[in-house]
Amino acid sequence: MSSQVAVASLGGTITMTGSGAVSPTLGAKDLVQGLEVGEIATLATTPGASLTFTTLLEAFDWANEQVSRGAQGVVIIQGTDTLEETAYFFDCLWPHEEPLVVTGAMRHPGLPGADGPANLAAAVAVASAPGSGGRGALLVLNDEIHAARWVRKSHSSLPSAFESFPGPLGLVVEGRPHYFHPAHRLPALPRPQDVPAVPLVEATLDDDGSLLDWLNVGGVVVAATGVGHVSEGMAEAISRARFPVVVATRTGAGTTFRATYGFSGSESDLIARGAVMAGWLCPRKARVLLRLTLGAEQLVEAVFANRGSVFL
Numbered sequence: 001m002s003s004q005v006a007v008a009s010l011g012g013t014i015t016m017t018g019s020g021a022v023s024p025t026l027g028a029k030d031l032v033q034g035l036e037v038g039e040i041a042t043l044a045t046t047p048g049a050s051l052t053f054t055t056l057l058e059a060f061d062w063a064n065e066q067v068s069r070g071a072q073g074v075v076i077i078q079g080t081d082t083l084e085e086t087a088y089f090f091d092c093l094w095p096h097e098e099p100l101v102v103t104g105a106m107r108h109p110g111l112p113g114a115d116g117p118a119n120l121a122a123a124v125a126v127a128s129a130p131g132s133g134g135r136g137a138l139l140v141l142n143d144e145i146h147a148a149r150w151v152r153k154s155h156s157s158l159p160s161a162f163e164s165f166p167g168p169l170g171l172v173v174e175g176r177p178h179y180f181h182p183a184h185r186l187p188a189l190p191r192p193q194d195v196p197a198v199p200l201v202e203a204t205l206d207d208d209g210s211l212l213d214w215l216n217v218g219g220v221v222v223a224a225t226g227v228g229h230v231s232e233g234m235a236e237a238i239s240r241a242r243f244p245v246v247v248a249t250r251t252g253a254g255t256t257f258r259a260t261y262g263f264s265g266s267e268s269d270l271i272a273r274g275a276v277m278a279g280w281l282c283p284r285k286a287r288v289l290l291r292l293t294l295g296a297e298q299l300v301e302a303v304f305a306n307r308g309s310v311f312l
Contacts, residue, residue, distance in 0.1 A: 004036060015045065032124075093188055104116070152284075248277075
C-alpha cells in the first residue's frame, strides 16, 4: 500500500443517520469522501458506549498491520462517549513512531454545523504530518490536538467538549498541526491476549466500602475524594480486598498524594494497606491501564509509578 494515512471506523455519532433519533449507519468509505487517504476499513458500527476491549484490540491489530505495510499514520473514528478512554488504550499499547489519531463528532451529520467532516480532515492532517511522529496516540477534535494521557470529555454536547490539563499539545491551523511541546512518550506495554474485569468504584459521602467485598474481579479502581482519600469503611474494605486496588482522584485534575495526610482512609494509610496510587491519571485512564497491566501480567505498582508521573 501507499504511505498514506489508513482510516478505520468503529461507529459513533459521526456515522449516525435517521429521520428521528439517529443510530450508526455510515461506514468509513462514506466518511472519507474528498480526503486523500490510503487503506479504508469499517471495523464496527457501534455507539461509543458499547465498545469493548475485544473490539479495540482488533482495531489495534488492524492499525498495527497498516503501519507494517507502510502507512505513515492511522486514524480511528469512533463515538466520543468513550473516546478519552480508547485514546489512552491505544497510547498504552502503540509501539510505532507513526502516529495513531482518534477522532469523532459531537454533532451527527443531520444537524446544522455537523463537526464530523472537519474533525476527520484535521485528524488525517495530524496523522500525515512528520511532527506528529513519536507522540503515541493523539485525540483530535475541534482543531485541537490532545495527548491521550491528559484528555477528558468535560461537556456532554458542545463541539468543544474535550479539554486537557494542563492544555492541548497543539492546534490545527490552516490544515497543518502546530505543536507546543516536543514529542515524548513512554515505551508501549505488551499486547495482552485477554483482559480481566476491572470495575470503577467511586468513593462517596458515608460510603462503607461493602461493595468491594462482593466483587470477584481482576482488580478495582477507586475514584477517591481529594488527593486520594476514602472513608474508614472503604479503607477497611481495601485491606480485605483479594485483588489489586488502584486509587485515583475523582476531582478531574491534579494528582494523588503519598505522604501528606495520616488519618485512616488517607493516601498514606491506603498505601500502607497495599493500595496503589494512580498519580496524575484520572480514574477512567487508571482503569484502562490496570486492565492492560493485569492482562499483560506486568507489575501493577511499577507500571503505575511510571505512567502516573508527570511527563510532557
